[in-house]
Amino acid sequence: MTLTALKPQAQPAHRFPIRVYYEDTDAGGIVYYANYLKFAERARTEMLREAGFHHTAMMQGEGIVLAVRRCAAEYMKPAKLDDMLDVETQVTGLGAATIDLDQSIRRGPDELCRVTVTIACVGRDGRPVRLPAPLRHVLSTDTSDKK
Known part of the structure; x- marks a missing residue:
C-alpha cells in the first residue's frame, strides 16, 4: 500500500455566504487581496462546525489544532464593497494528518x-x-443527508 492521499467520496460543496464590508476593502472599495484568505478561513471553520467539529472542543478535548500548511490563491475578478459572496469549499483529499x-x-x-x-x-x-x-x-463520506 502506498502513502498517497485518500480521495474522499464525492460530496456537495459547502457554501458559506459573506457580505463585503467597508473594513474588507482598500481605499478604492475593492476587497484587499489578503481578505479573501480570511473569507476562506471563515468558510472552512463553519464547514467543520456544521459537521460537529468545533476548534475549541478539538483543542480542549483532543489537544489538536488544524493549521494551514500550504495555501495558494488565484485572483480572477475583484469583489467590491457591499457585494454578497459565496465561498464554496470542497474536500479533495485526505492524508494521515492532512486535509x-x-x-x-x-x-x-x-x-x-x-x-x-x-x-x-x-x-x-x-x-x-x-x-x-x-x-x-x-x-470522507457523503454528508448531504446528515443535516
Whole structure:
C-alpha cells in the first residue's frame, strides 16, 4: 500500500455566504487581496462546525489544532464593497494528518478567487498527528443527508 492521499467520496460543496464590508476593502472599495484568505478561513471553520467539529472542543478535548500548511490563491475578478459572496469549499483529499481543500469565492455565477489549501492536524507540541477517526469519517463520506 502506498502513502498517497485518500480521495474522499464525492460530496456537495459547502457554501458559506459573506457580505463585503467597508473594513474588507482598500481605499478604492475593492476587497484587499489578503481578505479573501480570511473569507476562506471563515468558510472552512463553519464547514467543520456544521459537521460537529468545533476548534475549541478539538483543542480542549483532543489537544489538536488544524493549521494551514500550504495555501495558494488565484485572483480572477475583484469583489467590491457591499457585494454578497459565496465561498464554496470542497474536500479533495485526505492524508494521515492532512486535509486538502479547494475553495471558490463567487459573486453569483462569477468566480472571483480560487484557493487551494492543505490543513495539517497538529498536537500540543506542534508536531503532526493523525486526523481523528470521526473527523476523517465525516470528511470522507457523503454528508448531504446528515443535516
